Amino acid sequence: MTTESTDTSIDYKDTLFLPKTDFPMRAGLPQREPEWLKRWEDLRVYDRLRETAHGRVPFVLHDGPPYANGHLHIGHALNKVLKDFIVRSQQMLGRDSRYVPGWDCHGLPIEWKIEEQYRAKGKSKDEVPVNELRAECRRFAEHWVGIQREEFKRLGVTGDWDDPYLTMDFHAEAVIADEFMKFVMNGSLYLGSKPVMWSPVEKTALAEAEVEYHDHQSHTIWVKFPVVEGPEALKGASVVIWTTTPWTIPSNRGVAFASRISYGLYKVTAAADDNWAKAGDVLLLADPLAADVMGAARVESYERVGDAGPLEGIMLGHPLAELDPFWAYEVPMLEGDFVTDDAGTGFVHTAPSHGLDDYELFVKNGMVDRMTHNVTEDSSFAEHVPFFAGLAVFDHKGKEGKANKAVIDKLVEAGALLARGRMKHSYPHSWRSKAPVIYRNTPQWFVAIDRPLDDGMGTYGATIRERALTSIDRLVSWTPQTGRNRLYSMIEARPDWVLSRQRAWGVPLTCFVKRAPDGTVEILRDPAVNARIKAAFETEGADAWFEAGAKERFLGNDHPHADWDRVTDILDVWFDSGSTHAFALRDRPDGIWPASVYLEGTDQHRGWFHSSMLQACGTRGRAPYDAVVTHGFTLDENGMKMSKSLGNTVSPADVVKQYGADILRLWVAQTDFTVDQRIGPEILKGTADSYRRLRNTLRYMLGALEGFSDAERVEPQAMPELERFVLHRLSELDGVVRKGFDAFDFQGVFQALFQFATVDLSAFWFDIRKDALYCDAPGDLRRRAVRTVMDAVFARLVTWLAPILPFTMEEVWLSRFPGAESSVHLVDIPETPADWLNAGLAAKWEAVRKARRVVTGALELERREKRIGASLEAAPVVHVADPGLRETLSGVEFQDVCITSALTLSAAEAPSGAFTLDDIPGIAVVPTLAEGEKCARCWKILPDVGRHAHPGVCERCNAAITG
Structure with missing residues (x-):
């Protein structure tokens, strides 16, 4: 749209209703995003949502704990962003969506780091008192929890960051020990001697989940x-x-x-x-x-x-x-x-x-x-x-x-x-060490997964294996479904669970044994002893087990001290993380059991999904989750596994520094996370381009809605058909978005919204209606209808996208609704009236859009050949063979739809050389030039220009100027 005028008595630019917004075209995400993070923290967004969620259906995504060891890699970012999509979308769909982040803090990698520090000083870990070593490990884990917490928050991940769960917290250690003692009491724990995966470098048994193949x-x-x-x-x-x-x-x-x-x-x-x-x-x-x-x-x-x-x-x-x-x-x-x-x-x-x-x-x-x-x-x-x-x-x-x-x-x-x-x-x-392992026969502590349990929880089977397989088939939904097959086959064929590790940093196997002369071993099963152990761990942590006099303290006067030996092995860390459902869900006031969903990578079918299933089936009788979502691994742009030695790694911190977290989140939304994804410089450039196109759509809406008020609203039945078609598309998309979010189909949701924003809106509706927005009088019904519908589009598009692009949608929201307490993340996705759906109208306008494609194709050819400069210079003759379609087009102001100054619909046979499209038969276009003078305000070429009070404009523009 131009603002040049042929009437020197008035500047027609001042009479147009052009979009006005301070929303910048350039996002500046790396600099602006920290401002939004600070704002959300000051507003206490997560806490306020919890405080106002009474009566909502609770929804809990239980966080599979990352390991507190080192900076985040791109796989961490993919994982946490996907979780955030779920948490935010479920909240905005009207649920009480809770998310407590957690960390896995025990285990070999941390202990190994501390041993390396000792070796560098010429000291052996065997020379260090066990609780001194454990204290060093605890400090190491605390350090990295603090770093990773800030790195996750920088990605825009919402949650209870002030009160996460840590497997090394005293309460967590007490619960883990208590969960282990349930296996002691139900008779499934036994001491066996069989070959297990053994690391000669780390000198400990390993679980299958701790082994990789090279x-x-x-x-x-x-x-x-x-x-x-x-x-x-x-x-x-x-x-x-x-x-x-x-x-x-x-x-x-x-x-x-x-x-x-x-x-x-x-x-x-x-x-x-x-x-x-x-x-x-x-x-x-x-x-x-x-x-x-x-x-x-x-x-x-x-x-x-x-x-x-x-x-x-x-x-x-x-x-x-x-x-x-x-x-x-x-x-x-x-x-x-x-x-x-x-x-x-x-x-x-x-x-x-x-x-x-x-x-x-x-x-x-x-x-x-x-x-x-x-x-x-x-x-x-x-x-x-x-x-x-x-x-x-x-x-x-x-x-x-x-x-x-x-x-x-x-x-x-x-x-x-x-x-x-x-x-x-x-x-x-x-x-962990990347060193080869061997199978080695050693005495280890096992949980028998085929031993019937007399624990009163046999609804889904008598044994752990039966309960797990029944849970997989009857109680859990799987995204993708292949996850079900993978875990089922693993549990169906797996041996007994090896729980013991010959290390120091972890929760000990809190049990006592008596060894008979014939080599048999009796395990002490005494609820009073167990209660004393749990109580001590609550206040002192698992270090209490390794203190001098621990045996005498926990046995008390109930058992001869000399008869019983204290087990000093520690639990497999997969038992730790497999027990998190107990203290992060069951014991927390903001927890529910079972979890609504677990989400992790495909490696966790043999890891966290697996150990959580076994642990819960042994202590609660069923799976600790209702749904499992699995994502693939991240590869470089060529589909190669990322490796520091190859120099093809992508650091999330670097992406955030260059582009901003929303670009990284958009990359996640554009991928099919159920398979392996690719990322690299060229892919990120493409993602940033998609972001710019989407941002421009939102910026246009902000400008076009400037000053909109309820007084302008038009009821749907009074609107032109084109606006009612857009309402239909909103209602249609509302179902797609809600169903997609519930199915964790974020790629499908984003593709639908991006297509709507860039094609239905920017390339179609906005393109057609910018003339009405700029040139119609403020009180004109058509202009009011456009702004009414645009307000409905804004309310939905911004909230639909908020779980995916939280920083940008907050900026968009505040640009329109500024205020100290305002935030898009404190609102829900609005309900969309079902009566906006109109299948007949939609079918009609899809036919109109097809016909428009033929006209715009013909005009584009005219522009390329320099026969016209803009479509408003044209007045094409459109030959339509189908009488029904011809009647439809005559009733929708087809020249406005095609953005021409005039347009003639003809039933005559198209002349030779008329423009056609192979995929849209029965329509042919003959471009001709519009007759008349150019309106200095709207740029349409019309016969009536020069006949009004304002000689340089058309009748419509003259009326808009004079009011």
Whole structure:
């Protein structure tokens, strides 16, 4: 719109009703956002919402606690922003949406940091009193909780930041201990000895959730086990096994086979003199793998000399038996359903102390007494193991030790090695130290998940596993649904829960044991002792367990002190975080149980979702959540995993510093969080561009609504059809937004709102109605209707977007509704009348919009060819073949819809060369120039310009000027 005039007696610019706003086009988010944070803090927004929420349906997102160790990474930002979307949207939908942030403060990473500090000073942690070490760990966690709290707040995350939950708070430690003692009392806790994931570097057992898989180069060996007892046909033959863990051979107690596999006897007929395989060797191999084995052994020729026959009951000799009587025992062949003929030899060497399949096989065959204890906590062989004593599998830095090579050398000396090699494969590593782990048999405390519990909470099953699987299927909703399948399969197949860790910084296993001479262990189950422990932890924290005299204090006079030993292991930190539902939901006045929703990354199916499920099913009989939402991981722009070494990491602090938190939040809203997301400089530039387009739409509304009052309002039935169509779109979108927020479909919500703002509003309605807004008289019905509808659009669009872009929507809101107590975050999304919906009107206007596309396409071509400068210079002839559509267009001021000065609808057949669009048949446009003079006020070219009191304007503008 221009303001130049041909009437020198008046400046027509002063007669236009142009938008007026101080809302800046440039956001300046990095500088302005801290002002809004301070304002929300001064207003006590979160607390005020709680104070005024009486009678609302409570909604609680329970925060999966991040670890208090280091600055936030982009995954933290994604996680917390998604949580904030949920908390804010549920509040604005009319619920009492509560959010208490929390932190996981115990565990190995913090203790490891303190140990590193000790080592740098030449001091061992074993020299430090345990509670002094724990105090150092507590201070370390407190430091990082403070830093992370401010980093999360800077992202615009709302919540009870003044009263978060910390797993190291005294009350939390008391509750965690009390939750553990419930397992003591219900009989599911037991002391067992079985192989567990063990970190030689950190010298502790690990849960599956603490293990990640990386490529690792391993030795591969093919080893001969001589048949010592079996059918005559097998005399002199050897069973060949293949393994990637040579260090487990000294602990071998069996060889597994599968009866479904075809096995044969293979005789070496030719081999080089220096080969480990010798001519005449008879080897027992799976038929599908025989050629591969002979190739690895560099055998020049061989022949199959017979079938293996039944293998059950055959006894083998240990390959090292000839070197030392330590291995002078028979090695049984056992049927194992885990044996395959995909790779290897078709036989699996089993060391029940160093593998779960191996262990379960020995349990099944009643051979648990054959477990070995040959490997110590640092992965070195114990002193009683010949040849290998003191040799480690991995050293204290996680590098390969000397054990594997030493074992291989001894197998060569014994004549038992057939072949060797190296292979790269996926191998378990500690996600803390990043060092390889091993399976190691150690005494640990377990919770039996298949033991029936007589606790009166059997509605969903008698055992923890049954309750968990029932909860997954019947009680919990999953976003995405694949999360259900993932957790179900994990819990369906998981072994008993290992609770104990051989560390210091955590909540101890608060129980006492009595050891009988026969090796059996009795666990003390006394409610009075438990009550004393919990009471002490409430006031002193878990440090009370490690103080001198703790045993005597807690046992009191009820039990002979000399009979009972205090357990000094600490709980797996997943038990800590799995117990948070008890003290962060059940025990807090602002908590409800179960939680409305848990939201975390996909790794938490084996982590927090998993441990919370097991813990709650053991103590409350069901899942602690009604819904689980899972997000993927963040990758760089090329889909690569982020790594400091690759230099492709994106720091949330850097994004906020450059663009502002709302741009980072907008990136989250534009992604499908249920899968892995990409982020990087180019993606953020695109996000910032989307933000600018949206901001300009909001800025235009603020300007166009300047001075709007209730006196201007027009009832819907009195409005032009175009405004009633916009009301229909609002009502339609209201359903999309509410349903989307409840379904956690933030991408769908934002896409719908962005499309509405940039296409329905900016490119369509605003474009058409700017003439009415600028040029119609203030009291004109059409202009009043536009402003009435725009006010309704503003109220909804700003509140719909407030959970996603809290800083910007606050700025927009205050630009229109300034005031010391004003905040968009203190209001709800307004209800939208259902009678605004008008499907028939919507269908009509969708047809109008299609026809408009053909006209605007034709005029755009005219502009490109320089035949017109603006669409108002045109008066196109529009040929419409459909009589019904032609009648529709004639009734909607189609020239205004197309922003032309005039327009003719024609039933005649379109001439050759008329403009058409392939996807909109039956409409053709012939552009012609408008006749008349240009109105100096509205710029339309009309025949009546020059015939009024103000000679430079049209009739409509003359009336608007004269009033």
